[in-house]
Amino acid sequence: MQLKINGKNIIGNPGQTILEIARANGIKIPALCYHPDLDIKANCRLCLVEISGQDQLATSCSTVARDGMEIKTDSPRIRKARAINLELLLGEHTKKCADCLSADDCELLRLAKAYKIKTDRLLNRKKERKTYRFANAVEIDGAQCIDCQNCVEACARQGINYLKIAGSGSQQEIVPDRSGESACVYCGQCALHCPAASAQEQAAWPAVQGLLKDPTKVAIAQFAPSIRVSLGEEFGLPYGTNCEGKIYTALKKLGFQHVTDINFGADITTMTEAEELLERLKDKRAVWPMTTSCCPAWVAYAEYYHPELLPHLTTARSPHIHSAGALKTYWAEQHKIDAKKIRVVSIVPCTAKKYEAARPELSLNGRPLVDYVLTTRELAYLIKKQGIDFKKLAPSGGEKLFNFGSGAAAIYGASGGVMESALRTAVVLAGGSKDKVSGERLEFKEVRGLAGFKTATVSLAGRKLRIGVINGLGNFHRLLPKFKKYHYIEVMACPGGCIGGGGQPIPTTVAIRAKRLAGLYNIDSSRTIRRAHENKAMREYYDWAKAKRLSAKVLHTRFKKSAGSILTSVQKDKKPLFALWRTPNQSG
Amino acid sequence: MTANNILQKIVDAGLVGRGGASYPTAAKWAAVKAALKGKKQGYIILNGAEGEPGVKKDGYIIRHYPAEVIDGLFLADKFLGPDKIKKIYLFLNRAYFKDAAPGIKAILAQKKYQALREKIEFFIKPERLAYISGEEGALLNLIEGKKVEPRIKPPYPTEQGLYRRPTLINNTETFYNVALAVQDRYEEKRFYTINGAVKRPGVYALPLDLSIEEVLRRTGNWPAFPFFAQIGGEASGEILNSEQLAAPVEGAGSIMVYDKKRTDKDKLIRHWIKFYHEQSCGQCTICREGTYRLEELIKQKKFDHKLFWEIVDGLEESSFCAFGHSLTVPLKSYFNNIKN
Numbered sequence: 001m002q003l004k005i006n007g008k009n010i011i012g013n014p015g016q017t018i019l020e021i022a023r024a025n026g027i028k029i030p031a032l033c034y035h036p037d038l039d040i041k042a043n044c045r046l047c048l049v050e051i052s053g054q055d056q057l058a059t060s061c062s063t064v065a066r067d068g069m070e071i072k073t074d075s076p077r078i079r080k081a082r083a084i085n086l087e088l089l090l091g092e093h094t095k096k097c098a099d100c101l102s103a104d105d106c107e108l109l110r111l112a113k114a115y116k117i118k119t120d121r122l123l124n125r126k127k128e129r130k131t132y133r134f135a136n137a138v139e140i141d142g143a144q145c146i147d148c149q150n151c152v153e154a155c156a157r158q159g160i161n162y163l164k165i166a167g168s169g170s171q172q173e174i175v176p177d178r179s180g181e182s183a184c185v186y187c188g189q190c191a192l193h194c195p196a197a198s199a200q201e202q203a204a205w206p207a208v209q210g211l212l213k214d215p216t217k218v219a220i221a222q223f224a225p226s227i228r229v230s231l232g233e234e235f236g237l238p239y240g241t242n243c244e245g246k247i248y249t250a251l252k253k254l255g256f257q258h259v260t261d262i263n264f265g266a267d268i269t270t271m272t273e274a275e276e277l278l279e280r281l282k283d284k285r286a287v288w289p290m291t292t293s294c295c296p297a298w299v300a301y302a303e304y305y306h307p308e309l310l311p312h313l314t315t316a317r318s319p320h321i322h323s324a325g326a327l328k329t330y331w332a333e334q335h336k337i338d339a340k341k342i343r344v345v346s347i348v349p350c351t352a353k354k355y356e357a358a359r360p361e362l363s364l365n366g367r368p369l370v371d372y373v374l375t376t377r378e379l380a381y382l383i384k385k386q387g388i389d390f391k392k393l394a395p396s397g398g399e400k401l402f403n404f405g406s407g408a409a410a411i412y413g414a415s416g417g418v419m420e421s422a423l424r425t426a427v428v429l430a431g432g433s434k435d436k437v438s439g440e441r442l443e444f445k446e447v448r449g450l451a452g453f454k455t456a457t458v459s460l461a462g463r464k465l466r467i468g469v470i471n472g473l474g475n476f477h478r479l480l481p482k483f484k485k486y487h488y489i490e491v492m493a494c495p496g497g498c499i500g501g502g503g504q505p506i507p508t509t510v511a512i513r514a515k516r517l518a519g520l521y522n523i524d525s526s527r528t529i530r531r532a533h534e535n536k537a538m539r540e541y542y543d544w545a546k547a548k549r550l551s552a553k554v555l556h557t558r559f560k561k562s563a564g565s566i567l568t569s570v571q572k573d574k575k576p577l578f579a580l581w582r583t584p585n586q587s588g
Numbered sequence: 589m590t591a592n593n594i595l596q597k598i599v600d601a602g603l604v605g606r607g608g609a610s611y612p613t614a615a616k617w618a619a620v621k622a623a624l625k626g627k628k629q630g631y632i633i634l635n636g637a638e639g640e641p642g643v644k645k646d647g648y649i650i651r652h653y654p655a656e657v658i659d660g661l662f663l664a665d666k667f668l669g670p671d672k673i674k675k676i677y678l679f680l681n682r683a684y685f686k687d688a689a690p691g692i693k694a695i696l697a698q699k700k701y702q703a704l705r706e707k708i709e710f711f712i713k714p715e716r717l718a719y720i721s722g723e724e725g726a727l728l729n730l731i732e733g734k735k736v737e738p739r740i741k742p743p744y745p746t747e748q749g750l751y752r753r754p755t756l757i758n759n760t761e762t763f764y765n766v767a768l769a770v771q772d773r774y775e776e777k778r779f780y781t782i783n784g785a786v787k788r789p790g791v792y793a794l795p796l797d798l799s800i801e802e803v804l805r806r807t808g809n810w811p812a813f814p815f816f817a818q819i820g821g822e823a824s825g826e827i828l829n830s831e832q833l834a835a836p837v838e839g840a841g842s843i844m845v846y847d848k849k850r851t852d853k854d855k856l857i858r859h860w861i862k863f864y865h866e867q868s869c870g871q872c873t874i875c876r877e878g879t880y881r882l883e884e885l886i887k888q889k890k891f892d893h894k895l896f897w898e899i900v901d902g903l904e905e906s907s908f909c910a911f912g913h914s915l916t917v918p919l920k921s922y923f924n925n926i927k928n
Contacts, residue, residue: 043871043873043908044873080905084898084901088878088902089873165870168869
């Protein structure tokens with residue numbers, strides 16, 4: 001199919017929209033409500049183009065191209081129509097640029113400059129709108145909302161439907177569902193799809209900045225498997241680039257005394273989870289299937305929507321809680337540092353981990369094991385704020401022993417990765433060849449990839465196990481009727497797993513997720529140690545924790561039925577909650 | 589009567605939709621039938637809630653000619669295939685429903701309509717968003733329980749309408765005309781609603797090809813004083829001065845007459861803008877924000893006229909559906925034809 005855009009002959013595929021074809025050919029058309037993951041809504045009215053033979057301007061996002069079409073993407077008429085829509089959108093968006101994570105990479109600001117928008121003609125009309133806070137994880141600031149409805153759709157695609165549109169016309173507002181029919185699981189997909197930073201993580205970076213200036217504390221940073229292949233995007237590096245070495249350097253430059261890798265924790269998780277799987281296999285009365293529980297949004301989902309399934313969740317804690325437990329016990333003891341002085345900051349692709357870290361059962365001696373949680377975006381913001389030229393940083397390493405994870409740990413960031421890691425270890429442990437590299441099966445490619453619901457049958461301990469992977473909570477309903485037919489289930493709330501997490505760089509799209517995934521599997525295949533239980537430092541800690549009878553305190557957790565999500569609504573510009581949200585009886 | 593015969597009668601009569609857009613009725617019916625091939629089922633919707641202020645003919649028809657309207661629905665059902673149609677919705681506002689429902693139910697009690705009766709469901713128009721809920725996409729969303737806002741076209745309702753199934757949506761008058769055409773009683777007339785500063789306001793059935801002036805004169809409504817008129821609805825209708833009335837009546841067939849001396853013109857403009865702001869569904873930027881800003885602007889004693897017209901141009905160029913666009917019709921025609 002051939003068409004003309006701005007006088008140039010361009011080839012497109014039948015069924016593609018004008019916007020898709022233009023963008024594929026490097027022709028810029030502004031669009032705010034457009035997101036490749038979501039339905040075409042055509043409500044921002046910025047992607048207007050002229051089509052020969054049509055009187056009306058057309059929105060290029062919603063117009064399927066036809067053979068022979070002649071299109072103009074720029075003209076005085078188009079610029080005029082885009083400019084008035086842009087000016088009106090800016091009149092909705094109360095500018096909070098000084099403290100905004102996205103200010104450095106804000107499409108609204110860029111367009112305002114490009115279209116020379118007058119900012120004095122229209123006063124911000126939404127200043128008085130409420131901010132809705134979901135636990136300590138995510139918030140939606142109505143004063144910044146430009147009514148694109150992306151968050152509502154992202155939430156619906158997760159199968160949650162917690163975000164609704166109340167009212168109509170200029171008075172409409174994104175509101176949480178208070179009917180009790182739904183609950184926020186803190187996944188942050190709303191934030192990931194918001195073009196105006198109205199939905200975003202609740203900031204922990206100001207508190208972390210404070211921590212880094214406090215000489216009485218030992219500040220330890222630990223970063224998650226997936227952020228090493230996504231953080232670089234914030235600094236113009238190609239999608240999927242492994243920035244592990246640069247991240248160590250950047251965190252030390254920010255002022256952390258010690259930097260560790262959550263991949264170490266992921267190996268603990270795999271070990272704990274694989275052992276539980278094997279124990280269940282031995283137990284004739286065991287509950288099947290066992291499901292993963294390292295995704296805190298999945299846990300929040302199960303606790304609210306399916307409390308009857310809670311006995312299925314593995315009691316293994318999640319990687320960053322595992323490694324934080326190791327830091328505050330084993331590492332502290334080895335280094336003779338008072339654990340009370342240690343502050344662990346997790347840098348994760350996730351908003352739900354902010355909520356998880358504050359769960360009372362994941363604390364030690366009255367303090368949370370993980371003290372602060374930053375998203376990938378927050379870390380990028382801090383690095384930029386500090387004036388660090390990330391691209392030019394020389395790679396370095398982290399805290400001895402705690403700077404290593406197996407190849408299996410690396411793929412925790414990918415949907416199917418946790419399952420594959422556990423199976424890698426379980427097949428060896430079941431074969432009795434504990435610490436030796438065995439000829440057992442290593443790769444489980446049938447659980448990889450971006451399909452919504454992946455299934456396979458694998459051999460373990462002489463049994464055939466049916467396994468299933470839910471990639472994105474919106475697919476959970478596909479599993480539910482067949483749930484009991486499986487032995488082992490992995491659930492990741494966010495599409496793609498953590499590489500598509502709610503705290504990842506914006507934009508995150510299907511194509512970008514695929515590149516981040518490839519980055520993780522490259523790390524795995526380039527490691528000599530690809531099975532968690534072969535991580536010697538981890539094994540030493542693991543055996544130490546068991547010998548010290550610390551299993552319940554640092555390895556396992558428990559779950560309980562929840563009555564709903566935690567919601568606070570704040571009118572106007574109240575001081576943001578910087579520190580972690582805590583239950584009232586916990587001290588800061 | 590076969591399906592082909594029904595369609596031929598509609599073609600011969602040259603029927604066009606009477607909701608305002610004048611789309612050829614036969615083409616729409618044929619499109620739905622084509623989309624219903626295979627095992628697909630679909631819906632019929634009578635759009636009779638008449639959201640446009642000043643248009644009263646659907647209310648008139650459903651009150652006075654319910655038998656013809658039901659027969660029109662019966663023919664549509666027959667044409668599309670009774671086994672193909674899951675449900676028929678009668679979308680009416682509360683007043684029309686109250687007046688017409690007993691009569692409709694009595695007609696449906698006839699043996700001929702036994703099967704039809706099972707499928708028919710009344711759907712009462714909500715008070716809020718009363719105007720935009722008559723827009724096809726918004727109406728489909730309303731029935732489906734979704735946010736009332738227009739849908740992207742294509743796909744058109746004929747292919748993907750209610751619950752994404754092929755759906756025939758026609759105006760009350762269109763179904764009425766189909767019944768007349770099939771019974772060979774169609775006389776190339778339409779219903780005109782006449783309102784405002786006239787002696788005999790009301791709904792009149794008169795020939796299609798009359799000019800606005802002829803309609804006013806024939807009904808004894810031609811004013812003896814300086815006036816201007818709004819054609820096609822008191823919200824979205826075009827404003828014409830008394831010299832411009834040789835054209836036929838457009839849209840949903842209403843004529844509103846304003847006494848030039850007695851009309852507070854600023855109030856009229858405020859009324860239009862307020863109406864559009866209140867009725868805007870909120871979906872697209874230019875309509876949601878533009879109507880809000882226009883209303884805010886004209887509240888000021890001295891306002892930024894340049895900005896005002898930039899917003900109006902924006903509505904004309906870039907609104908999602910015809911609603912936002914249509915506010916520019918009275919505003920621009922008023923300034924072009926009356927004020928200057």
